[in-house]
Amino acid sequence: MLEIKNLTIGYATAGGVVKAVKEVNFSVKPGQIVGLVGESGCGKSTALFSIMGLIKSPGKIMDGEIVYNGHNLASQTPDQWRSIRGKEIAMIFQDPMTTLNPAFRVGKQIHEVLQTHRVIEPEKKGWLERFKLRHKEKERVLTLMREVGISAPEQRYEAYPHQFSGGMQQRILIAMGLACNPKLLLADEPTTALDVTIQAQILDLLKRINKEHGTSMIIVTHDLGMAAEFCHEVAVMYAGQIVERGPTELLIANPKHPYTKGLLQSIPRITKTRQRIEPIPGTVVDLAKLGDECAFRARCSYASDDCSNAVTMTQISEEHQVRCVLYERGSEASGIQQAAAHF
Numbered sequence: 001m002l003e004i005k006n007l008t009i010g011y012a013t014a015g016g017v018v019k020a021v022k023e024v025n026f027s028v029k030p031g032q033i034v035g036l037v038g039e040s041g042c043g044k045s046t047a048l049f050s051i052m053g054l055i056k057s058p059g060k061i062m063d064g065e066i067v068y069n070g071h072n073l074a075s076q077t078p079d080q081w082r083s084i085r086g087k088e089i090a091m092i093f094q095d096p097m098t099t100l101n102p103a104f105r106v107g108k109q110i111h112e113v114l115q116t117h118r119v120i121e122p123e124k125k126g127w128l129e130r131f132k133l134r135h136k137e138k139e140r141v142l143t144l145m146r147e148v149g150i151s152a153p154e155q156r157y158e159a160y161p162h163q164f165s166g167g168m169q170q171r172i173l174i175a176m177g178l179a180c181n182p183k184l185l186l187a188d189e190p191t192t193a194l195d196v197t198i199q200a201q202i203l204d205l206l207k208r209i210n211k212e213h214g215t216s217m218i219i220v221t222h223d224l225g226m227a228a229e230f231c232h233e234v235a236v237m238y239a240g241q242i243v244e245r246g247p248t249e250l251l252i253a254n255p256k257h258p259y260t261k262g263l264l265q266s267i268p269r270i271t272k273t274r275q276r277i278e279p280i281p282g283t284v285v286d287l288a289k290l291g292d293e294c295a296f297r298a299r300c301s302y303a304s305d306d307c308s309n310a311v312t313m314t315q316i317s318e319e320h321q322v323r324c325v326l327y328e329r330g331s332e333a334s335g336i337q338q339a340a341a342h343f
């Protein structure tokens with residue numbers, strides 16, 4: 001359904017071009033949920049926004065393809081992009097308060113998505129037909145509100161965003177995303193602004209939508225624990241590159257990259273009392289200063305001189321890939337493979 005091929009996105013800055021996304025490859029199959037996971041500044045949102053055609057200057061797609069159902073979106077005109085945005089591919093943003101317009105009633109805001117894409121085409125232009133169309137569209141809005149768990153939608157249609165809690169506002173955004181029955185839903189940290197119990201409810205809702213409508217999803221999150229529960233596949237990003245990718249169960253049970261391992265060790269677990277959480281030392285490298293070397297080497301306890309060269313993706317098994325010199329072909333000779341075995 002979606003294949004990202006060798007995608008590189010750069011931002012022009014005073015200090016030169018910063019590659020926020022660098023030679024990224026991943027795919028999404030119909031009905032699949034893929035998680036893009038990593039710390040802040042790793043390029044997750046840039047990768048996600050590019051699929052919606054929302055990279056703005058000084059950002060630019062420098063290389064690669066975004067192939068959606070056989071068409072390369074990266075070479076589309078803004079008009080072509082507009083025709084699929086919201087209809088085929090929709091997006092839920094991180095903070096509902098900045099996405100919803102505080103001056104308009106929520107029902108009207110969901111209604112507007114339907115109007116923009118004309119899911120229900122007017123057969124004729126007479127006043128009766130227009131009245132019937134408006135009625136049908138309002139019914140669709142109420143159905144959407146009910147589907148995302150908003151009770152008494154008839155009354156709440158008329159309410160303003162500030163009259164809803166954070167969780168309910170996020171449900172409104174999900175209803176807007178679903179309005180045109182998209183095949184692919186993109187979510188940028190959809191639960192970050194919510195408290196834990198509400199987070200779980202929103203994730204349950206997204207899971208139900210995925211199961212009932214077969215909607216594929218890409219979820220961007222810094223929380224590997226959340227991705228482990230929610231996604232079929234996980235791609236771990238670091239400094240603009242995917243460093244490990246694979247089916248969730250495989251990747252969680254058998255993480256290969258030191259960064260993935262570090263992310264896993266920093267997840268608190270309530271089942272283990274007095275468990276020691278091991279934060280990853282240091283911070284994400286400054287992308288402007290990054291060359292071809294492994295971007296994680298300064299924070300990695302396994303770093304060696306070999307890490308100063310460009311690192312390619314190594315196929316661990318049919319579906320599991322990792323970008324680390326510990327697993328690169330030829331490393332056996334230098335004995336590094338032994339370190340990997342103990343890792």
Ligand SMILES: Nc1ncnc2c1ncn2[C@@H]1O[C@H](COP(=O)(O)OP(=O)(O)OP(=O)(O)O)[C@@H](O)[C@H]1O
Binds near residue numbers: 018019041045
């Ligand atoms: N408008 C911009 N101008 C210059 N550089 C930018 C711009 N936007 C992003 N970047 C660069 O791209 C990098 C990746 O940003 P991006 O927002 O995609 O990361 P992220 O992993 O989604 O982080 P977050 O979770 O904080 O949104 C940033 O660290 C920054 O160096």
